[in-house]
Amino acid sequence: MQRNRFLPDMLSTLFDRSRVKYKDNDPRDTAQLCYALLSEEGEVSGQKLAEVILDRYRASSDEDKLAFFQFMNEELDIDASKLAELATEYADNPSAEAYASVANESAPKRRQLLRRLNQPSGATSDLVNMRVDLLRLMKDAPELARSDLDFTLLLRSWFNRGFLVLKQIDWDAPASLLDKIVAYEAVHEIDDLDDLRRRLSPPDRRCFAFFHPAMPDEPLIFVEVALTATIPGSVDALLSEDRAPLLAADARAAVFYSISNCQSGLKGISFGNLLIKQVAKELALEFPQLNDFVTLSPIPRMNTWLLDQTSDPVIGHVAAAVLAGEAPPEDVRAMAARYLVEAKRGNGTPVDPVARFHLGNGAEVHAVHANADSSDNGRYQSGGAMVNYLYDLSVVEKNHEDFVLNAKVATSKSIKALVKAPFKTKPEALAS
Structure with missing residues (x-):
């Protein structure tokens, strides 16, 4: 692939990104502009209104951004009483018209606002960046999680395969x-x-x-x-x-x-x-x-798990040795295998987030390796251990189903053997 071919090839598959800039001389505040965008005015001048709102948002302070999200969260929420009334009417008369009324009222107005804000070219990127702000501000305003659900729903739709x-x-x-x-x-x-x-x-x-x-x-x-x-x-x-x-x-x-x-x-x-x-x-x-x-994947929470195992009467001495960097490679591999296969969360899925990701994709835990990552992060996370997840395209769908439905961890024969393998590291009392 040549440098002079990359951009033309890329742009031939993508949308025109030209963006019309509108002068912001509207005397209305941002909330009023949002209501206008949701009204019949938005049907006619939606792109201009959306551009002005997005421009104002980009230039606003964190305080103003929080106020914007709170406005969306509270003022553009579902009318629960009206929805309940319509749902009762639909239960009594499940007509197409009644269903349409329920469906329309069950979608909060902020979701429609976000759709209409996405009209200008480049607005999708603005809304992705807007969610970055929302996730950050949610830490001190957890009630905004309602609005984040609408962001997530729309972004999943816009960014589908x-x-x-x-x-x-x-x-x-x-x-x-x-x-x-x-x-x-x-x-x-x-x-x-x-x-x-x-x-x-x-x-x-x-x-x-x-x-x-x-x-x-x-x-x-x-x-x-x-x-x-x-x-x-x-x-x-x-x-x-x-x-x-x-x-x-x-x-x-x-x-x-x-x-x-x-x-x-x-x-x-x-x-x-x-x-x-x-x-x-x-x-x-x-x-x-x-x-x-x-x-060739990291094992990010292995050492955290090992810290909780040091008092275990069976494997505690090996966990301590691995954490201290004193265990032989065979024991590091055996402990890594046990962690990946046996360390589970309350719902039965693995503790390790990378394992959950690959197993959920249909991969199998194929092999583990000691002294595989000498970086500071690799040593901090897992004492340098790493793992191969194998993607066998002929069985990934079956593995995926087994994991999703039964939390089954697909493993190779070598991993199964490692989980049961005896340790070389002996307790101090026995070693002496």
Whole structure:
């Protein structure tokens, strides 16, 4: 992919982003403009009204933003009494007209306001950023969670898979986009441009991202992929400055080693499961010789769990040894396997959030590795342990159903053996 091809190719699939600017000389306050946007005036001059409201919002202080959200939350809420009355009428006479009245009244006016605010070009990005403010201000105003439910409902609709555009990002992508990849990388920090080049330029490296037509310059989520001869057990080796690149034709495994969400305003709207499966299909078509699609993932809450196990009469001494960095690799792997398979929340799903994500996508816990991530964060989270989740495209749907319906953790034979394996570390009393 050539630099001079990226933007034309991208823009050919996306909407025109031209934006008409309107002068704000309207004497009405923002609340009055919102009511106008919801009225017949909004049917005629909706784009202008929306542009002025969004411009005012962008220029407002946190105090004014909070007042705006409180206005939406309270003044544009459901009329519960009227809805109850209409629901009673519908129960007595379930006609189409009665149903339409219930359906219309059950949708709060703020949801319609958000739809109408989305009229100007570029407004989708404004509303995503608006939700960033809402999530931040909700910490001190939890009642705004009602409004956040409406934001979430609409954003899930606007950002469904049918609108997403998958693009490969390489070293020849625009500098502004490369800067965003560096800024948004959330798993393995990119140190400098040389580090970025090592992840994008070699023939055995790929990076894919989802974009949305309304936000063509902003990646929503991206995944970094390494093409390898075997399933790797160390991110240190995978990202080493001294490694010898592999010819893509010689690869037998595609390794998803970093997945980063880019838009905090889209929190709770999952793209990762779609991205991994779509990229796996793309790579399978490009490289039919690939046998395995795996991750090399962190285990973010393993050490937190180990701290709670140090008083356990059976595994406490091993947990303490792993935390102290004194356990042999075999015991680190055995404890990691136990954590991933046996540490559960109240609803029966794994404690580990990365495990929940991949297992929910239909992957299996395939292999665990000690001394796999020597970074400060890797040591802090899991003593350097990492895990491969395997995406077997022939069984991901079955695994997904088993996990969603029964919280079943799909595991390889080696993981099952590790869960039951005896420890090499002995209690002090026995060791002496």
